[in-house]
Amino acid sequence: MKIAQVTPLYEAVPPKLYGGTERVVAHLTDALVDLGHEVTLFASADARTRAKLVPVRDQAIRLDPSPLKSDLAAHMTMLSEVMDRIDDFDVVHFHTDMIQFPMFRKYAGKTLTTLHGRLDMKDLPEVYERFGEYGLVSISDDQRRPLAFANWRATVHHGMPAEQYKFHAKSKGYLAFLGRISPEKRPDRAIEIALKLGKRLKMAAKVDAADKVYYETKIKPLIESSPLIEFIGEIGDHQKSEFLGGAEALLFPIDWPEPFGLVMIEAMACGTPVVAFKCGSTTEVIEDGATGFLVDTMEQAIAAADRAGLLDREAIRARFELRFSAQAMARRYVDVYNDLLAVQPVIAPPVNDVVTPLHEPRSFGNVA
Incomplete structure (x- = not known):
């Protein structure tokens, strides 16, 4: 094709x-x-x-x-x-x-x-x-x-190359936040969860110009108020495996209709469980009690982050490979492409100067 x-x-x-x-x-x-x-x-x-x-x-x-x-x-x-x-x-x-x-x-x-x-x-x-x-x-x-x-x-859910992320059988005991510093991503919740548990939190995050005031006035003071919070800044793909793989859990405390959330499957690829608020796509990506925990409140989030270390990291990696590898994503898209081609009008060659009518299009199916 x-x-x-x-x-x-x-x-x-x-x-x-x-x-x-x-x-x-x-x-x-x-x-x-x-x-x-x-x-x-x-x-x-x-x-x-x-x-x-x-x-x-x-x-x-x-x-x-x-x-x-x-x-x-x-x-x-x-x-x-x-x-x-x-x-x-x-x-x-x-x-x-x-x-x-x-x-x-x-x-x-x-x-x-x-x-x-x-x-x-x-x-x-x-x-x-x-x-x-x-x-x-x-x-x-x-x-x-x-x-x-x-x-x-x-x-079609997103997928990532399995070989790009190294599986980590054991964490280094810290919690992780990876993404953008913005109100809808709720980095303040991540900090509160870590402080309530007395755990280290490493934050690898980008600060857009539009969010600079929010960072300077709301988040930076929280970071500077505790030695448990470490702000790393923006990182590239080559750094993610070590950062996410060393985490006991990824905190995904969003407060907006997240369309997907790549960081969740990046963490799963490393064997790291995800603690996510039930918002947007999280209920489709995270299998509660298997690849992480889905929560509605801060109290639930704190309890979930505290027990995330009990989940099977090998099983989390296996679920990533089955559901969210790049190959799995590509195969699903190929199915959609084939459906698209199947309904495109095809003009048959003329026979005795008479053109055969266009084929009738068939209906599409939904690819999960």
């Missing part, structure tokens, strides 16, 4: 530091190549991939030091390049939200769009009602709720 993967240009593929969507695209692309497909990746030139790379920008936007740049212009250039090559592909898989919808309407039937972000925002319903011909993939069933009417083809 000839497949195009079209990624956002904000981070490298995979990202050098923090970044979710581009990381997933990187792993999906390589896994599809390993499955024998002919894959073309449209991305910035600093991408690392086993697919054929079509570079559409010299480097990813976020770490580009240039003070004057246009993310819209960069993405429009990329989409134009994809359009120029549209006939080269059986399937064009977009990860760029909705920006491609007006340009590719004629070819909507050969495209698939995975939505990676939250969907409970004003203005989104009108877009997905207007462009209902585009087939969509959700990254969790919960993500769909604000746009239940949309043209959903499947839910």
